[in-house]
Amino acid sequence: MSRTVTTTLMGLTLMGLTLAATGTTGALAQAKYPTKPIELIVPFVAGASADASARIMAQFLEARWGIPVKVVNKPGGNTVPGVTEVMSARPDGTTLLLDSNPSSSMLDTVVKNLPFKVSDRTFVGMAVYTPMMFILHADSPIRTLKEAADAMRTQGETFTWTSLGGAGAQDMVFRRFAVAAGFDIGKTRPVALKGGAEAVTITAGGHVKMGVGTWAAIAAPLSAGKLRVLAVAADERWPELDAPTTKEAGFANVEVTLWFGISGPPHLPADIVATWDAALREAAADKAVREKLLKVGVVASYQNAHEMAARVERESQETRALFGR
Numbered sequence: 001m002s003r004t005v006t007t008t009l010m011g012l013t014l015m016g017l018t019l020a021a022t023g024t025t026g027a028l029a030q031a032k033y034p035t036k037p038i039e040l041i042v043p044f045v046a047g048a049s050a051d052a053s054a055r056i057m058a059q060f061l062e063a064r065w066g067i068p069v070k071v072v073n074k075p076g077g078n079t080v081p082g083v084t085e086v087m088s089a090r091p092d093g094t095t096l097l098l099d100s101n102p103s104s105s106m107l108d109t110v111v112k113n114l115p116f117k118v119s120d121r122t123f124v125g126m127a128v129y130t131p132m133m134f135i136l137h138a139d140s141p142i143r144t145l146k147e148a149a150d151a152m153r154t155q156g157e158t159f160t161w162t163s164l165g166g167a168g169a170q171d172m173v174f175r176r177f178a179v180a181a182g183f184d185i186g187k188t189r190p191v192a193l194k195g196g197a198e199a200v201t202i203t204a205g206g207h208v209k210m211g212v213g214t215w216a217a218i219a220a221p222l223s224a225g226k227l228r229v230l231a232v233a234a235d236e237r238w239p240e241l242d243a244p245t246t247k248e249a250g251f252a253n254v255e256v257t258l259w260f261g262i263s264g265p266p267h268l269p270a271d272i273v274a275t276w277d278a279a280l281r282e283a284a285a286d287k288a289v290r291e292k293l294l295k296v297g298v299v300a301s302y303q304n305a306h307e308m309a310a311r312v313e314r315e316s317q318e319t320r321a322l323f324g325r
Contacts, residue, residue, distance in 0.1 A: 001012050004098055007238065014185070015180055027288060028278060031171070032066045033093055033272050033275050034065055034094075034275070034276075035067070036092075036094050037067060037068040037069075037070065037094065038061075038066070038067060038068070038069045038093065038094055038096065038323035039070050039072050039094065039096070040054055040057075040058055040068070040069055040070065040071050040072065040096050040097075040098055040262075040290060041072050041074050041082050041085055041086050041096065041097050041098065042054045042072065042073050042074065042075075042082070042098045043072055043074050043075060043079035043081070043082030043093065043097070043103050044073065044075050044079070045073060045075045045195065046073050047125060047296055048195070048196065048197065048216070048217075049130055049196075049214050049216045049217075049258065049260075049296065049297055050098055050100060051071065051073060052216065052259070052296035052297075053098070053127070053128050053293060053296065053297075053298050054071045054098045055071050055080075055194060055262050056289060056292045056293055056296070057069075057072070057127060057283060057289075058071050059278055059282075060279075060283050060286065060289050062153065064185075064279055064282070065279075065315070070273075078102070078111050078166065079100075079102055079103035079108050080111055080115075082097065082115065083103050083104070083107070083116070083121075084115055084116065086121070086263070086264065086265055087115075087116045087121060087265055087266065087275065088265070089179050089264075090263045091122070091263070091264065091265045091267045091268045091269065091272075092272075093264065093265065093268065093269075093275075093276075094213070094287070095262065095264070095265065096124070096262055096263070096264050096276075097121070097263045098261075098262065099121075099123075099260065099262060099263040100258060100259060100260050100261070100283070100316060101168075101169060101172075101258060101259060101263045102168050102169065103313045104118055104121075104256075104263070104312045104316075105118075105311070105313075105314075105315030105316045105319060106166075106168065106172065106315070106316075106319050108316070109166075109167075109316075109319045109320055109323050110166035112136065113224060117131060118312070118316070119309075119313075120266045121263045121264065121265065122263060122264040122265065122266060122267065122268035122273065123261075123263050123305045123306075123308045123309040123312065124261065124262040124263055124264060124268070124273050124276045124277065124280075124308070125235050125262055125276060125277050125280045125281075125302065125303060125304050125305055125307075125308055126259055126260070126261035126262075126280075126301065126302065126303040126307070126308045126311070127260055127261050127262065127280050127283065127284065127300065127301070128258070128259065128260050128263070128293055128298040128300055129257040129258065129259040129298065129299055129301050130214045130215060130216065130257065130258050130259075130297055130298040130299065130303060131214070131215075131232050131233055131234030131255070131256070131257045131258075132170070132173045132212050132214065132234075132240070132256045132257065132258065133212065133213055133214070133218060133220075133229050133230075133231070133232050133233065133292075134148070134171050134173075134177075134210060134211075134212055134216065134229065134230040134231045134232075134233065134246075134300055135200065135210070135211045135212065135213055135218055135227050135228065135229055135230065136148075136203070136209075136210055136211075136227065136228050136230060137202050137203060137204065137205070137206040137226070137227065137228075138204075138225055138226055138228055139206070140206075140209070140210075140228065140250065141172075141180055141261060142209075142210070143229070144186040144228050144230065144249065145177075145231045145244075145246065145249035145251060146249070146250055148210055148230060149177070149181035149183065150252075151209070152178070152183055152185075152188050152210075153182075153183035155188075155209075156187045156188060157187065157188065157189045158189070159188045159189065159209050159210075160188075160190075160207075160208040160209050160210075160261065161174055161188060161189070161190055161191065161208055161209065161210045161211065161212075162188050162190070162191060162199035162202065162203060162208055162210075162211040162212055163192050163193065164192070164193060164194075164195070164196070164199070164214075165192040165193070167289075169210050169212070169256055169257075169258045170193075170196065171190070171194075171254055171323075172197060172256050172322065173212050173233050173254065173256040174190075175322045175323070176233075176253065176256060176322065177246075177251065177254050178255045179253075180246075180251040180252065180253055180254050181251060181323075182280060188194065191207075191208050195291045196213055196214060196217050197217050199211050199212065199213055199217075200213040200217040200218050200227075201221075201225065204221040204226040204227050205226075210230075212233075214258060214297055214298075214300070215238060215241075215297035216296055216297030217297075219297065223314070229241060229243040229247075230243065230249070231243060231244050231245060231246045231249040231251075232245050233245075233246050233254050233255055233256045233257070234244065234246075234255050234257055235247065235255055240295070247309075259301070259311075261300070261303070261308050262276055262280065273305055277304055277305065281300055283300065283302075284300040284301065284302035285300075304305065
């Protein structure tokens with residue numbers, strides 16, 4: 001073989017290797033999300049419905065993506081510290097928020113002068129929900145939701161009920177109930193508490209006349225015979241619970257569900273949103289995931305980013321109207 005031919009072949013070989021290397025580098029540079037560990041910020045304490053839901057979802061996502069998904073609890077401050085951390089994070093999909101009504105649609109009614117606009121976050125999708133349930137001490141003389149309405153109307157400030165001190169799901173369901181039943185909630189007496197678990201505990205102890213809670217919080221004291229459920233504030237009955245919906249009990253438009261979804265910092269890229277959207281849809285349809293969620297008191301229920309944003313806007317308007325702001 002001549003020197004000229006040999007040189008040409010060597011040049012072509014080197015060119016091919018260079019192109020191959022360049023192509024590999026480009027493919028790596030454009031590697032599909034996710035490639036780095038993800039933190040899912042939960043602005044509530046560990047052990048509650050939000051935390052349990054987040055951990056089940058994180059387990060599913062880790063198996064699906066082969067990437068660590070760490071649940072990080074950032075409770076307190078009406079969810080503002082946790083939400084602020086996500087809102088100020090880089091929009092690279094490594095820091096996301098387990099969002100909910102209290103941290104989105106109800107937040108700007110509870111907290112004045114927020115360091116961000118609720119609508120500036122990137123809505124990704126909703127994953128689960130759990131209905132609020134009206135509860136009483138087991139020995140309460142009140143037997144129906146209509147009797148509860150009559151008692152709140154006639155007893156005024158002597159009628160006590162559980163509140164989280166603002167526009168949380170506890171307060172929302174009682175205010176909707178007041179509107180539907182036609183009495184002034186301002187003439188009754190809310191008892192301000194730190195969290196939903198405490199609300200259930202003091203109701204089970206007979207320290208308030210009526211409370212509200214999620215299934216995850218009430219299941220144990222209910223099983224122990226310390227509570228009764230008057231009605232489920234949803235459009236469907238809760239599985240294996242012999243209690244009517246609020247509509248069946250005579251009060252339409254009192255449906256209040258605590259939902260959990262995913263949102264991210266402003267300007268989260270569309271491809272990252274699409275990746276999460278696909279995962280949330282798959283999780284909602286997965287039988288094992290649905291069973292695990294139901295065991296912790298929540299129901300899988302997928303809604304996309306557009307549907308989530310629309311729901312937050314609708315709930316925000318309802319909250320402002322109910323709380324007179």
